[in-house]
Amino acid sequence: xxxxxxxxxxxxLQEGESSSLxxxxxxxxxxxxxxxRQDPGKGPEFLFTLYSAGEEKEKERLKAxxxxxxxxxxxxxxxxxxSATYLCAVQASASGGSYIxxxxxxxxxxxxx
Amino acid sequence: NAGVTQTPKFQVLKTGQSMTLQCAQxxxxxxxxxxRQDPGMGLRLIHYSVGAGITDQGEVPNGYNVSRSTTEDxxxxxxxxxxxxxxxxxxxxxxxxxxxxxxxxxxTRLLVL
Numbered sequence: 282x283x284x285x286x287x288x289x290x291x292x293x294l295q296e297g298e299s300s301s302l303x304x305x306x307x308x309x310x311x312x313x314x315x316x317x318r319q320d321p322g323k324g325p326e327f328l329f330t331l332y333s334a335g336e337e338k339e340k341e342r343l344k345a346x347x348x349x350x351x352x353x354x355x356x357x358x359x360x361x362x363x364s365a366t367y368l369c370a371v372q373a374s375a376s377g378g379s380y381i382x383x384x385x386x387x388x389x390x391x392x393x394x
Numbered sequence: 395n396a397g398v399t400q401t402p403k404f405q406v407l408k409t410g411q412s413m414t415l416q417c418a419q420x421x422x423x424x425x426x427x428x429x430r431q432d433p434g435m436g437l438r439l440i441h442y443s444v445g446a447g448i449t450d451q452g453e454v455p456n457g458y459n460v461s462r463s464t465t466e467d468x469x470x471x472x473x474x475x476x477x478x479x480x481x482x483x484x485x486x487x488x489x490x491x492x493x494x495x496x497x498x499x500x501x502t503r504l505l506v507l
Contacts, residue, residue: 312492313494315493315496323501324499325437325498327495327496330495368436381442381453384436385436386435
């Protein structure tokens, strides 16, 4: 059974204080790992897809990295508008033709001005 | 380009009532899916569709029904609502079942009394 564990559950940062969010996973053959941002009362917003260990992707103050067991979302010099819940999901290589993703519970990030 | 739209935004049902949650996308995406999001749990896939006329079950399909008669629309039907179906429901779409760059709708909050 595929599993995704995100840590910490909640994180409070001061504006400009860089940090990282963790997504640990177990999956029988990783096809893709996804990061989403979710603002309160809204649907998740896609950020990144990572496919293989060593891959990195960047968007503004966010950088996602991937190893064989975990992914990190690094936030550099965060601003209050980066406050949101960040979700991680994994998708296993096709089993019976389905690509059902497994989501973690998310990390709630609050950035104080 | 409206993206993924969902109606209603909020609904209150009594146990045993039925209803349909509407979802539409204008991006010509083949893959559409329904998730539910509950406190303390990750998003869970209810049903998905890889194209018009093709649907399949996700992780938690019991009590829900779907159909896909057009590329644009993917309604979710609650056959006989139960309090356990109180949740926030998200519809999502992507170009393919590999779900790169998956777009989520704004969600429907459902309360079953």
